[in-house]
Amino acid sequence: MLAQLIVSGLVNGSVYAVVALGMTVLYRSTTIVNFCHGEFFMLGAFAILIAQQTLGWSYAASIVFALVLLAVFGSLVERLLMRPLQNAPHISLAMMTIALSYLFKGVSRFFYGREVAPLQPLVDGDPIEMGSVVLLPQDLLVVGASVIIVLGFFYFFQRTQTGKVIQAASQTPRGAALVGINVPRFQNLMWGASAALGAVAGILIAPSTLVYPDMGAHMLIQAFAAMTLGGFGSLPGAVLGALMLGVLENLIGGYVSSALVEITAYLAIIMVLVVRPQGLLGEWRQGRG
Template identity: 70%
Template sequence: MLSQLIVSGVVAGSLYALIALGMTILYRATTVVNFCHGEFFMLGAFAAMVAQRSFGFSYAGSVVFSCVLLFAIGLAVERALMRPLQRAPHISLAMMTVALSYLMKGVVRFFYGREVDPLPPMIGGDQISFGSISVMPDDLLTMGFTLVVVAGFFVFFKATQAGKVIQAASQTPRGASLVGINVPMLRNLMWGTGALLGAAAGILIAPTTLVYPDMGATMLMHAFAAMTLGGFGSLPGAVLGSIVLGVVENVMGGFVSSSLIDVTDYLVIIAVLIVRPQGLLGESRISRG
């Protein structure tokens, strides 16, 4: 039983990591904590579902449609709403993302109500068994996609000139502008990239969670707890925190009480802030210039 709970926790952690990675990438590039990332995730799932049902797209076509649409929405959010607040305090930026979160949910509820709809899995098939442990084919796809994303962005930020420029621009935007770096364009692209990752996560997770307007809220809380545990700004930390959180939730739910699953996120956040505020793999604090 313990081995199955651990594997199920790793699978759940991979789902959390997809959300946490999108938030971490944006935070690393802009130092903004995006509280509407859960709605990017939700909109990605809805866009894929609408593309299949209303427009007759294939599954692959609906994935491309959703990712492109959310990339454009991310660009628009940064350009129209976040850029005018760049010189404002961080709390203003955070409150704008909170307001945008409620706006997006309200718009979707207006058109679709509170109905819960299924999205078919990307890979069908029966459970795959490894001795006493069983996983679904879609679980393997999610874990593989998570590994590819974190490896790709880790290399991008650590080993490429563009990644280093983006991080430098986030730490000292005025200095970056003085040497000719187009800081607003970089921020715009990272918002689009973050929204695109949210869409991809929504499509992968929707067959498990189903599609409904509030689906992003719970996943956002999981991702936020994982980022706090792993360390804000750390891509490996986002993944490690997500995996640890998923395993802890499943083990506590299996051996203690299933009601503890709902409060684990909050317990983790409180414990980390008291014991190790920078998280497991946290970096030194980034300040805006």
């Protein structure tokens, strides 16, 4: 039972890692904590659903549609709604993302109400038994896709010139602009990439959780808890925190009470803020320049 709980927790944690990574990428490049990232997750799942059921597209075409749509949507959110507030206090930026979260949920409820819709798995097949552990092919796809995405972004920020420029622009925007770096363009790119990452997580998890307008709220809390546990601004921290949270949820649900699973993320946030506010691999961030 222990092995099954740990492996299942790592599968859940892999999805949390993709969501947390999307939030961390945006925070690392803009210093903004995006409280509407859960809605990017939700909209990605709905984009797949609409493309399949309304437009009649194949799964592959629907995935491309969802990723492109959310990337463009994230870029438009930055250009039209966030950029006018670029010199405003952080609280104004945070309040804007919270307002957008409720707006996107409200629009989704207007069209779909509170009904849930099923989404077929990305891959079918019989369960795979490995000793006492049983996994579905969908689970292996989730883990594999998450690993590829995480490694890709690690490489991007640590090994590419563009990734290093984005980090420099986030730490000292004014200084970066003075040396000719187009800071708004890079930030717009990161909003689009972050929204696309939210869509990826929605595509991976929707077949297991169903699709409904409020699905992003739960995932936002999980990602926020993972970032807090691992350390804000730390890409390895976001991934480590997500995996730990996924395993912790399963262990608590399996050995203590399933009723506590829903509050595990909140308990993790409280404990980390009390014991180690910077998180396990946290790095202190400077204010916007």
